[in-house]
Amino acid sequence: MASSRFESDFIFGIHEPGGEGHMLAAGKPGWIVFTEAIGHDPNNQSGKDFRPYSNQGLGVICRLNNGYHPDGTIPHSSQYANFARRCANFVAASRGCKIWIIGNEMNYAIERPQVTRAAQPAATAASPQGGLVTMLTALMDLVQALLGRKRPPAEPAAAPIPPTPDPEDPLFHGAPERFNALGRGPAGEGPQAAATPQAAPSQVGEVITPQLYAQCYRLCRQAIRQVPGHEDDQVLVGAVAPWNNQTSYPGNEIGDWVRYFQDILSLLGPDGCDGFTLHTYTHQADPSLIHSDAKMNPPFQNRHYEFRAYRDFMAAVPPSMRHLPVYITETDQDVPWANVNSGWVQRAYAEIHWWNSQPGNQPIRALVLYRWPKIDKWYIEGKQGVIDDFRAALQHDYRWPKVVTTSPQGPFKAGDVVRTTTVLNLRRTPGYLNQPADDVIAEIPTGTRVTILDGQSRQADGLTWWRVRAPLADGRTTDGWLAQFGPTGTTFLEPAGAEEPPTPPPPGEASFKMGDLVLTRDVVRMRRSPGYRNKPEADIVADVPLNTVLTVVAGPRRADGLIWWQLRGKVAGVQREGWMAELDPTGRRLLDKTTAPPPISGKFQVGDPVETVNYVRLRRSPGFLNKPPDDVLADIWPGTAARILAGPQAADELIWWQVETTDSQGRRVQGWMAESAPGDIPLLVSRRPSADQAFTPGDLVVVVGSAGARVRRSPGYQNKPADDVLGDFASRATVYILDGPRTADGLTWWRGGGIGSNGREVVGWVAQQAPGDGSTIPLLGRAPRLPGTEIPDKATGRYLGAPFQGQFGIGQLWGENPDFYARFTYDGVPLKGHNGIDFLTPTGTPITAVDGGQVALVGFEAGGFGHFVLLAHSWGQSIYAHLDRVAVQQGQQVARGDVLGRSGNTGASTGPHLHFAIRINPYSRTDGWGGFSDPLPYLTPEAVILPGYIQALPAPQAMVAPEGAVAAPSAEGILLPRLAPSPLAPETPGTPRP
Structure with a gap:
């Protein structure tokens, strides 16, 4: 292990300074990663003073880049010696840092040097370096001439067309080609990889192969370690961009990023490398993606699609290098940080802590959040929700293990006695592939003690080999080669006596006894x-x-x-x-x-009726970390009734209850639910008393029964003819109460209107409860409140604001036209119907924020939402689409009522209108609605003019349809304004819908 100076014991960290005060205040001085573009001028002697940070106990890591696009993270190969000299000069002139990273995401085409050798700044011929370059160039020309070849003229390549600049992403952190291997497959196929490596046409320049990077790294490491006082510095391999297959080469034709990483380490070997860095992310902001084991489609079917991509890199580390330091120096969501405490940060640190806690895993020393200051749109500074998430994570004592928990016991030295852990072939030469039969000298049994003859190992066929002297069965000894590890990382050689026999400890040392x-x-x-x-x-x-x-x-x-x-x-x-x-x-x-289980306090008791107030996963057993996919029994919608069967139990820092409830198909299911989600987001509450469910005409209620609710011509369900059933409302459907209550067949009935499960309006009588086993099961209820708010609350008048100025009718409700929308997908899943409300707002209508929050995304979809704004709130998101123009910028803070833009008819729109919807935390983008929920019950009633077709209103004597709307017949033959459904373009791989 390198010197502990300027290191941290903790895994917490931030990219660039600004938030270190939170780590210091929590008593957890973590890491700060600095990025320096130092160029490759060998005469530049400048450096940086990191002592203001290291003197406070913070760990300091500095990434040394040649530059940014188009200069390349490392320079052209002709300038590697100059770059190494510049790195050494920077280190010599700097104070307070002993850990250096060479380059960044070398497989990402944007990081390549974009000019040829001749176009690079060169040392002058008068300098020693310049004279050497001139001499070597002349020597190369002479060799080429003797071989009958001419060196091509050193002219710059055709000037590349630079990527479209984005002032909010100057370093191309979010450029589409960065994660170009990602995409979406057809419905049901999930994450998909690009079939072939492909760089953007603008990405010309020198491809940084593993061989070139290893060459550059060796020179830089050697130069840095020759600086007095820096002989033991850690010089780390730069992180490889996950999910990027732009760099292919012989032996890695598909551009596998993990193979690229592995090839670099194999070229360097355990004695030529001090450690390495990794990057990992999630796609979108859902905190559950931290623990996702979703994999990609061929040819990358073995690669993780989400945060656990770090595990692919860790598994690829050659066994002989599993004792080296590892740092994750960038992590975030692939969308800018929203100003919310979603628990994402807490889960990320908990994941790495869990990894470090497992015996045998190579420790990860840091997980660094990208990034603190406002350098690009992924900044954290000023976003109190994210900061609160970080501060909550800092309450944990997450440290990296200070002992090597992996099995590597090398490198050995000459004279060491080691023993075999399994039967091994003693070979005449290093390597085992394509060897002749007589290469095997003898079989060496398990437990045989052999002596290391040479302190220098050899690399062959991806394994580390040692020359040893081994005893044979006939009593003789002979020399040969043995592998230290197997192809899967299994230890073959370890110091003799390192593994103690499974015997009891000395008397008096036992902590427990039988029966304890x-x-x-x-x-x-x-x-x-x-x-x-x-x-x-x-x-x-x-x-x-x-x-x-x-x-x-x-x-x-x-x-x-x-x-x-x-x-x-x-x-x-x-x-x-x-x-x-x-x-x-x-x-x-x-x-x-x-002596007994610790007392676990929960909100409920066995037998209590409860209901879900958020989207909840029903599991086979308590806990959500590191569980197999089949641990999830069902996804239960908000407002679903349940009954407590057992509990509480504590798991993964949450309280869990065993419940009986109904799934989305109406089937009775049993399993475990968490009382709340990380961040104290409520999931289960006591079922509201019936008095709270006393509706009045004019109320908007929702179907809380997972199986939906039947709509009848008259109250009652016993001894009714078949044609008494008019239709049904699906679970989570919004129902407008027209009349009631009435009592029939022991149940309470309400007359209401809404969109049925077939996408057509239906008006009739619905039971408030369904008969159950000795009790009733709620079917209709108030809309569940937005997490952390009192919205909606009819008694206090707490609702979301209006999404526009004025009052306007509705041209299309939630869930309408399911057959039409089923042709289009959201994250690969066909839509179940219209996933928003279309308000008939004329062009130019001011569009306003329904609640305070931050602008998470501003964009344009020609074949979809047109100009749109996506806001992030403490409780979720809201979207405003088909705008004529936008008046806000990404990252901007907005208050309720602030104007976001003007309504219009852009994108795939069939008439001027506002498409509006909300997402409620936690949500799933693959639920058939894109994660959106019907916003109608949450909007202030004063802003909403419900369409007459769910109120069974008589046809007006003279009706003028708003612009873009058509006079369409309702179920009762009434002509009312309806908006034709808007088509969507097919999804673009790698570019998710908003």
Whole structure:
């Protein structure tokens, strides 16, 4: 390990200074990553003083770039020596930093040097460097002449057309080609990769292959380590852009970014590299994507699509390099940070902490948020919601382990005695691929002690090989080559005696005895046998949640330097038995003696009726971290009734209850739900008393039953003819109350109108509850409140504001025209119907924000929303589409009522109108609605003129349809204004809809 000066013990970090005060105030002085464009002038002696930060205990990392587009993150290969000299000069002139990164996202075409060798600034011929370059150039010309070749004239390549500049993204952080391998497949196929590597036409210049980068890195590392006082500095490999396949080369024709990364490390080897950096992100702002295991489609079907892309890089690290430092120096969402505390930051740090807590994983020392100051649109500064999320994460003591938790025990030195962990072939030469049969000298049994003859390893066929002297079965010894690790990372050689036999510790050292109850202090892995090194996947019994009580049935045993106990008990409701470590390799306690489970306080008791107030996932067992996909039983909509069966249980820092409820198909299901989401976002509340559900004509209510609600000609359901059923309202549909209540067949009935499940209006009688087992199941209820607000509340008049100035009718309601919209997809999922409200606003109508928030996105969709504005609020998002013009900018803070622009008829619009909808946290973009919800129950009633076709109004004597609307017949033959549905263009791969 390098010097600990200017390092941090914590994994927290920010890109560029500005927010370090929050880390210091929390007593968690984390990391700051600086980026310096230093050029490659070997005579430039300037540097930077980092001591104002390192003197406060903050870890300092500096990324050394040659420059930005079009100069390249590293220069043209002809200038590598000059760049190395410039790096050394910068290091020598700097104070307060010992960790340096060479370059950034070298596989991303925008980072290539965009000029030829001749166009590069060169050292003067009078300088030593210039004289050497001149001499080498002349020598190259002489060699080429002797071979009968001529060196091409050193002229600049055709001037590239630079990418379209974006003042809010000067470093092309969000350029579409950066993650060019991402896209969306057809419905149901999920994430998809581009079939072939493809750079944008503007990206000419020198391709940075792994060989070229390794060449540049070696020169820079050597030059930096020759600076007095910096002999032990960490010089890190630059991060590779995930999901970018623009750089292909022989052996990696598809441009696999992980293979690119692996090839660089293999070229450098464990003795030629001090560590490396990674980048990882989520696509969109949903915090649940942190834990997504979604994979891409061929040819990248083994690559993670979301944040866990970091695991692909970690798995690709050659076994001999799994002891090196690792830093994630950039993470964010691929959309600018919205000013909300969504829990994304907390989940990201919890994910990396979990990774670091697993025995055998290579520790990750930092997770750095991109970025703090207002350099581009991904800034955090001033966004209190994100800052609160960061501060909540800082309440945890997330440190990186200070011991090597991986199995690598090298590099060895000459004379070391090591032993084999499995049967190995002793070979005449390093390597095992395409070798002749006589290359194998002998089979070396498991546990054989062999002596290292040469302290320098060899790299062959992707493995590390050592020359050893080994005993043979006949008593003789012979020399040959053995691999230190297998192709999958399994350790083959380790220091003799490093693995202790599974024997009890000395008397008096045992913490527990048979029959004791123990309590888990973290998520702890249960195994079939003691030890964690070189174990197959099948050795894992379960990951036991925090605060689980288990009984000691055997032990202790010592293995892999840890003390293990055999424990038995219920894990997430299932009886389990296996071996668990008492402490982790850092000495942190995992198991404590206890007399009873710790008291867990929750809001409910067994038998309580509850209801969901947000989109909730029903799971097989408590907890949401690191669970398999089939742990999710159903997605339960807001307003769904449930009954508490068991609980509470604590898991992943949340309180969980076992409930019985109904899924979206109306089926009875049982599983576990969290009481609230990270960030204290409520998920379950006590079911409102019936008095609260006393409606009055004019109310807008929603269908809370997961199975929907039938609409009848008259109140009652017993002994009715088949034609009494007029239709049905789907779950979450909005119903306008016209009359009631009436009592029939023991139920309360209301007459209401709305859009039925078939997309047509229906007016009739609906039961407020359905009969159940000894009780009633709610069918109609108030709209669930927006998270963290009292909206909507009829009693206090709390609603969202109007999305426009004035009052206007509605040309298309939520859920209309399902057959038409099913032709179009949102994130690859066909739409279930119209996913918004179309207000008949004439062109030029001022469009206003319904609540305070931040402008998350301003854009234009020719085949969709036209000019649109997407706002981010504390509770979710709101969208305003088909505008004539926009009056706000991305990142701008707005208050309720602020003018966002003017209504219009842009994009795929069939007439002047405002398309308006909201997303409510947490939401799923693949729910068939694009994550949007019907905004009608949340809008101030004074702004809404409901269409007559859901009120069964008589036809007016003279009706003039607004511009763009048509006189269409209602279900009862009444002519009323309707807006023709707007078509959508097919989705563009890699460019998600707003």
